Amino acid sequence: MRIGIIGPSGPDHFAENVSASLSRMGHDVVLLGSTHPERGGYIWQEVAATALRASRRVEARAQRHLARRALEHECDAVISTDSNLTPNTVSELRRNKVPVALWFPDCVANLGRQRMLAAPYTALFFKDPLLVRRLVDMLDAPACYLPEACNPQVHRPIGEAGAQRRIVIVGNTYPSRMLLVRRLIEADVPLAIYGAPPARDVARMLPRGIHQGRVIVGEAKSRVFRTAAGVLNNLHPAEMQSVNCRLFEATAAGAAVLCERREVLPDMFDPDREVVPFTTFAELLERVRELLDDPRRTAEVGDAASKRAHSEHTYENRLPVVLDRLA
Numbered sequence: 001m002r003i004g005i006i007g008p009s010g011p012d013h014f015a016e017n018v019s020a021s022l023s024r025m026g027h028d029v030v031l032l033g034s035t036h037p038e039r040g041g042y043i044w045q046e047v048a049a050t051a052l053r054a055s056r057r058v059e060a061r062a063q064r065h066l067a068r069r070a071l072e073h074e075c076d077a078v079i080s081t082d083s084n085l086t087p088n089t090v091s092e093l094r095r096n097k098v099p100v101a102l103w104f105p106d107c108v109a110n111l112g113r114q115r116m117l118a119a120p121y122t123a124l125f126f127k128d129p130l131l132v133r134r135l136v137d138m139l140d141a142p143a144c145y146l147p148e149a150c151n152p153q154v155h156r157p158i159g160e161a162g163a164q165r166r167i168v169i170v171g172n173t174y175p176s177r178m179l180l181v182r183r184l185i186e187a188d189v190p191l192a193i194y195g196a197p198p199a200r201d202v203a204r205m206l207p208r209g210i211h212q213g214r215v216i217v218g219e220a221k222s223r224v225f226r227t228a229a230g231v232l233n234n235l236h237p238a239e240m241q242s243v244n245c246r247l248f249e250a251t252a253a254g255a256a257v258l259c260e261r262r263e264v265l266p267d268m269f270d271p272d273r274e275v276v277p278f279t280t281f282a283e284l285l286e287r288v289r290e291l292l293d294d295p296r297r298t299a300e301v302g303d304a305a306s307k308r309a310h311s312e313h314t315y316e317n318r319l320p321v322v323l324d325r326l327a
Contacts, residue, residue, distance in 0.1 A: 001323070002028040004070040004098075007081030009034065012217035014105050014245070015081045017151040021315035024153075030073045032066050035059075035084040060088045067092040077326040079103060083112065087119035094120050099326040101125065105148055105245065109238035117141060123325035128242035129264060144325065147268065148245040149315045150252035157254030157306055158223040162298035166190040167258070167288055168228035170221060171246060173198035178205045180234055183281060185210070189288055194224060225253035229298050230276065230291040233259045234284075243268070248313045251275065251305035256291055256298045258284065268313065274305045 003022055007015030009031060019029045067089050070078050078093055078100045085102070093100050099122040104111075108131055116124060117139070125146040126132050135141040167189055169181065178198070182205055184191060193211045197203070203211070216224055225231050231250045235243065241263045250257045251269065258276045259265060269275040276291065278284040291298050 001076045002030060002074060004030045004032045004073065004075035004078040005081070006032050006066055006078060006085060007034060008036075010217075012151075012154060012221065014103075014148075017149075017154070017315055018079065018081060018103070018319070020153065021151060021319060025316060025319065030069070030075055032069045032073075032075075032078070035063055035066070035082045035086075060086050063089045067096075070098060071096055077101070077323075079322060079326075081105060083110075083116050085116075085119065087115060090119035090121055094122075099123075101322050101326055103146065103322060107236050107238040107242060107244075108240060109236065123322070125322060126242075128240055130241045142325075144321065146318055146321055147243065147264070147313070148248055149313050149318045150248040150309050152252060152310045152314050154218050155222055155249045155252035155309075157226050157302070158219055159227040161226060161254060161302050162229050162256070162291075162295045163227040164192075165229050165292060165295075166192050167230045167232050167292070168192050168194070168224055168255075169232045170194045170216065170224065170250075172196070173202050173211070174236070175202065176237055177234060178202050180281070181206065181210075184232075184285075184288070187285055189285070190292070192228075194221075221249070222253035225250045225255035226302065228255060229295070230288060231255040231257045232284075232288075233257050235260045235262065247275075248309055251302075252309035252313070254302040254306040256301035257305060258287055258291070269305060269308055274301065274308050276301060 005015050005019045009016055019031060022029050063086055070093060075098060078098055080102050083104055090100050101123040102116050102121050103125040108128055124143045126143060127147050129145045132143045132145045135143040172195060191210055194216045196215055197213055198211060233246050243262055247257060247259055256276055258278060261277045261279045265277060271277045276287045278287050
């Protein structure tokens with residue numbers, strides 16, 4: 001199949017991992033672009049995105065190139081990882097007999113204006129099974145449950161397991177995560193945080209040197225995961241019954257992942273053998289101490305996790321579900 005991909009591009013981005021995996025599966029992939037400008041710095045991109053959202057007419061005009069490119073390249077189907085695709089853009093593709101799917105990678109808090117429900121998508125894929133049940137039972141929406149995944153070409157063990165005797169956090173520094181970090185610091189847990197520099201009010205919550213001040217992607221991220229004593233994956237409060245991509249990327253990289261319990265977690269990984277689950281802060285602290293005190297435990301969990309992730313949780317495992325709905 002010739003498949004068009006819509007979504008922000010860049011190393012280790014969701015759309016990039018989807019497109020690379022489709023290519024390995026033998027499909028012809030066309031990168032159609034993103035719904036919002038990708039040039040310029042972060043501030044310019046946010047200003048441009050806000051301006052587009054302010055006028056639906058301007059936004060629709062700005063997205064015409066996406067449908068046009070898909071038709072010019074004679075795409076058999078389109079997969080969007082960007083929920084900002086307008087209903088008009090989706091309609092244009094469907095009018096030309098091109099099936100379109102949205103694979104939404106975020107938690108329910110980021111559904112925004114729920115515009116994907118107003119668009120005539122062929123299929124919608126969400127990672128929260130509760131959300132899918134509600135959309136199907138009440139709205140008869142074409143919604144399907146599909147968790148995120150890992151790219152084994154990038155997310156793989158690199159380095160010595162647990163060589164750095166610290167707990168690593170990779171991701172956004174939203175307040176609920178930083179409150180947890182502060183409690184861990186007070187408990188004398190050695191930490192390192194990677195990601196975009198935190199906002200000034202959040203930065204005040206952190207001792208100097210804890211935040212590494214940089215985003216890590218690809219193999220650099222996999223090395224950090226693998227060499228940590230443990231990777232803390234506390235979930236966003238809006239991950240109601242879902243888990244995030246970090247779970248799959250870190251396990252694939254051979255990390256011992258401390259993951260907040262969710263209903264779906266035991267279906268994906270064997271608790272205690274392939275991941276280190278927790279529910280309360282007291283339990284988290286106990287599990288952190290186990291990993292810090294026993295490097296062999298870090299290696300055993302990480303090795304088992306990587307084997308499971310590479311066997312069952314790759315994009316190549318997930319994408320046939322999407323393609324079946326688009327056929």
